[in-house]
Amino acid sequence: MTRRILLINGPNLNLLGRREPHIYGKTTLAEVEEQARSQAASHGVELETFQSNHEGAIVDRIQEAAGWGPNAAPKDGAAAQEQPKVSVIVINPGALTHTSVAVRDALLGVDIPFVEVHVSNIHAREPFRNHSHLSDKAAAVVCGMGVYGYTAAVEFAARHVRAEDGK
Numbered sequence: 001m002t003r004r005i006l007l008i009n010g011p012n013l014n015l016l017g018r019r020e021p022h023i024y025g026k027t028t029l030a031e032v033e034e035q036a037r038s039q040a041a042s043h044g045v046e047l048e049t050f051q052s053n054h055e056g057a058i059v060d061r062i063q064e065a066a067g068w069g070p071n072a073a074p075k076d077g078a079a080a081q082e083q084p085k086v087s088v089i090v091i092n093p094g095a096l097t098h099t100s101v102a103v104r105d106a107l108l109g110v111d112i113p114f115v116e117v118h119v120s121n122i123h124a125r126e127p128f129r130n131h132s133h134l135s136d137k138a139a140a141v142v143c144g145m146g147v148y149g150y151t152a153a154v155e156f157a158a159r160h161v162r163a164e165d166g167k
């Protein structure tokens with residue numbers, strides 16, 4: 001069974017590197033995703049990426065990681081294709097961090113360990129950004145390290161996958 005990491009980025013992160021570089025740096029999301037894919041591959045682990053500005057689409061993608069949801073199985077009754085198992089989710093929920101019980105519920109519901117990433121230090125920003133609906137349930141939280149936070153998170157996730165495989 002091929003195991004993989006699912007990297008999810010939430011609202012406005014498609015603008016990473018293009019807006020507010022003094023807070024989020026100049027690295028684009030495409031560059032972050034390519035680096036993460038390459039880093040995971042160096043561990044022999046697949047990495048899939050998903051970015052959406054829509055809470056429900058993120059909930060759907062999280063459910064799909066567990067084999068549930070609208071795209072889980074073919075409608076014609078054919079055997080669902082063997083999908084590589086998502087072993088770990090790395091997620092930067094963006095503003096949904098502070099607002100979305102639905103994303104929290106989806107992550108808890110699929111029972112897949114997740115790592116929460118924030119490019120900025122959310123604890124040193126506006127009060128409304130100081131609370132996360134996810135952190136108390138995350139396997140790990142990385143924030144304030146810029147886009148290196150994704151590197152640290154993927155490293156942690158890849159090591160978890162390899163431990164699962166007994167490597």
Ligand SMILES: O=C(O)[C@]1(O)C=C(c2cccc(Sc3ccccc3)c2)[C@@H](O)[C@H](O)C1
Nearest residue numbers: 011012013015019020094095118119120129
């Ligand atoms: O630091 C982060 O990674 C964070 O998750 C990321 C966020 C984020 C992500 C993308 C854009 C913006 S703000 C923005 C919106 C439009 C254009 C430029 C910047 C904030 C914040 O909403 C969160 O509070 C913190």
